[in-house]
Amino acid sequence: MTDAYSGVLIFAEQNRGKIHPVSYELLNKGKLLGEDLNAELKVIILGPEGMDVDELIYRGADEVYYIKDESFSEPNLIDFKDNLEYYIEEKIKPEIVLMGATSFGRSLAPRLAIALEAGLTADCTDLKIDRSDSRLVQIRPAFSENILAHIKTTSEMQMATVRYREFAEADRDVSNTGEIIEEKSKLRDDSGLKVLDRLADQEVNIAEEEFVVAGGRGLKNPGDFSLLKELADLLGGEVGASRDVVDQDFISKHHQVGYSGHRVKPVIYIACGISGAPQHLAGMKEADTIIAINNDPSAPIFEHCDYGIVGDLYEVVPALIDLLEDQMTRK
Amino acid sequence: MNILVFVKEVPDMEKVKFDRERGVIDRGSAEAQINPFDLNALQAAVDIKNEVGGEITAMCMGPSGAEDSLKEAIARGADEGILLTDRAFAGADTWATSFILARAARKLANFDLILCGEMSVDGDTAQVGPQTAEFLGIPHVAFVWEIDICDKNSLEVRTDLWNSTYVKEMELPGLLSVTKDINNPQLPSLQDKMSARKAEIEKWGLEDFADQGIDEDDVGLSGSLTRVKNIEVPPKTGRDSQIWEDEVEIGLAKITDLMREKRRI
Numbered sequence: 001m002t003d004a005y006s007g008v009l010i011f012a013e014q015n016r017g018k019i020h021p022v023s024y025e026l027l028n029k030g031k032l033l034g035e036d037l038n039a040e041l042k043v044i045i046l047g048p049e050g051m052d053v054d055e056l057i058y059r060g061a062d063e064v065y066y067i068k069d070e071s072f073s074e075p076n077l078i079d080f081k082d083n084l085e086y087y088i089e090e091k092i093k094p095e096i097v098l099m100g101a102t103s104f105g106r107s108l109a110p111r112l113a114i115a116l117e118a119g120l121t122a123d124c125t126d127l128k129i130d131r132s133d134s135r136l137v138q139i140r141p142a143f144s145e146n147i148l149a150h151i152k153t154t155s156e157m158q159m160a161t162v163r164y165r166e167f168a169e170a171d172r173d174v175s176n177t178g179e180i181i182e183e184k185s186k187l188r189d190d191s192g193l194k195v196l197d198r199l200a201d202q203e204v205n206i207a208e209e210e211f212v213v214a215g216g217r218g219l220k221n222p223g224d225f226s227l228l229k230e231l232a233d234l235l236g237g238e239v240g241a242s243r244d245v246v247d248q249d250f251i252s253k254h255h256q257v258g259y260s261g262h263r264v265k266p267v268i269y270i271a272c273g274i275s276g277a278p279q280h281l282a283g284m285k286e287a288d289t290i291i292a293i294n295n296d297p298s299a300p301i302f303e304h305c306d307y308g309i310v311g312d313l314y315e316v317v318p319a320l321i322d323l324l325e326d327q328m329t330r331k
Numbered sequence: 332m333n334i335l336v337f338v339k340e341v342p343d344m345e346k347v348k349f350d351r352e353r354g355v356i357d358r359g360s361a362e363a364q365i366n367p368f369d370l371n372a373l374q375a376a377v378d379i380k381n382e383v384g385g386e387i388t389a390m391c392m393g394p395s396g397a398e399d400s401l402k403e404a405i406a407r408g409a410d411e412g413i414l415l416t417d418r419a420f421a422g423a424d425t426w427a428t429s430f431i432l433a434r435a436a437r438k439l440a441n442f443d444l445i446l447c448g449e450m451s452v453d454g455d456t457a458q459v460g461p462q463t464a465e466f467l468g469i470p471h472v473a474f475v476w477e478i479d480i481c482d483k484n485s486l487e488v489r490t491d492l493w494n495s496t497y498v499k500e501m502e503l504p505g506l507l508s509v510t511k512d513i514n515n516p517q518l519p520s521l522q523d524k525m526s527a528r529k530a531e532i533e534k535w536g537l538e539d540f541a542d543q544g545i546d547e548d549d550v551g552l553s554g555s556l557t558r559v560k561n562i563e564v565p566p567k568t569g570r571d572s573q574i575w576e577d578e579v580e581i582g583l584a585k586i587t588d589l590m591r592e593k594r595r596i
Contacts, residue, residue, distance in 0.1 A: 015492075015493045020493070077471075078470060081465075103473070103474055106458075106473065107457075107461055107473035110429075110459075110460075110465070111464065111471070113426070114426070114429070114466055119424070119555070120425065120557070122425075122457065122458055123455065123456070142455065143344075143453065144344055144349075146349040147564055148562070150560045150561035151557050152557070152560050153557050154556050154558060191470060192470035192501060192505060193472070193499060194499065195497060195498075196498040196500050197498040198496070198497055199496040199497075199498065201494045201495050202491075202495070202496075253512060260511065267593055268589070268590065297574075297576060302572060303569060305570060306570050306571070306572065307572070307573050307574075307582060307585060307589070308572055309575055309582045316579065316583070319583055323583055323584070324590065327587060327591060
């Protein structure tokens, strides 16, 4: 190993000038890795003018590269790749590059890794430094989360995408100091890609909800989601769904929780009429508290919940709503 | 429009048994099949062909038995199948996989569009599509759920990012990875299955890439930039479940208490 590459670099993702929270989660982990390596923690952010990049310093960055261009308000993926390639290779030369495993990160990181000739591990849930050789150990679930693979990279630069909401955000401390280096973007004339339009934001963002009331095959009709919606509204949460009912068009895919849907990490997850297939569990098993309502006592969900009610959801959910409303009026 | 579709052969993840002792999947416990997301890519190719014509080539890297998956791809509408198979290709990570796929695409030369599934259900990385595009120096859009053909030089596609849907225009040649929302793959007819069984699958091994200066250090495990060092089988994370079957009222009271504790009511 030469000394040319050193330090930990975080790619801070932003959406129309707003920093994505996964960036702060990466800063938290990156700080620990940097301490183990006795190396600096750097951030690169590509965004429009006028972003509050001081926030990245408050969250622990020693150095922030802020590459400014109005075009970065849109996800022009190849422009992002070109600029990251240039600044990482020519200016920053980090030994570790971390990106969020969001849809954007999972599309951008693979291209960038080829351009940088760096090995890349997808969707890591933990990272640590092997003290024997100061190399990064990248830990990711594999085979439907049955195993955790520990992966090391043989190229000098080591890259990983990290699952969103896996780590806590870095603490904010406004007394932190660091350097902000502002640079201009380098854009090519024709990348072969154009963003034509952004359609209206979706109303549902199930991954961010703190209370999720989810329905599965136990629901008889699409309209019965209104029952779950009533409970979700009482709790200030949102309705989720298993794949079965999404495939049957009971509800839109934006509500789908599971391996092929969204991963959620709410304070309380209420599974109503959901049997608990491994593919569904993969999306909600990190919830703080899991409550299961199912009329089949042998349903696997009862082995993965904190509280379980064996009963017909059409009786149990209204009873629960009554109890909650009762509490509220008494208060 | 000439379309190249990447397919991967994977175990049926719904049925495959997992050997927790040894930390490996028991491949004998489930049949191999085409990666489910790749069926959406194949269907998307068939839909485009029906609209504007062209040829569909299905390409797979895998053991010689993966020939069957390419025959199924032909039954589902591909015009021909190419299997990249060689002992030297084994153990490839996404770098080495996309490297050889890109070289094979270049060897094929005659394509306007590459389609692949958003990810494989056994690898779950979603990296091979974008990485192949970068190796080829062509644009890509990942996680696409709608494709509209503008003209013979470009496509208009829809993809979800953050909390919005984006409409992007991609020039051809280019690569798209598609989600399961793009279409419902049609089952092949018995007749199509029968005739596909007789199809000749072209096989390319390492020596077919000698003219591109590729040797065994470039491919498979030795061409990979990542190594699995260790497999950890996480302890089963059961929860201390409290289940109420007869005294449902007690359970509901407990749950109501919990909700009050979480300060929502």
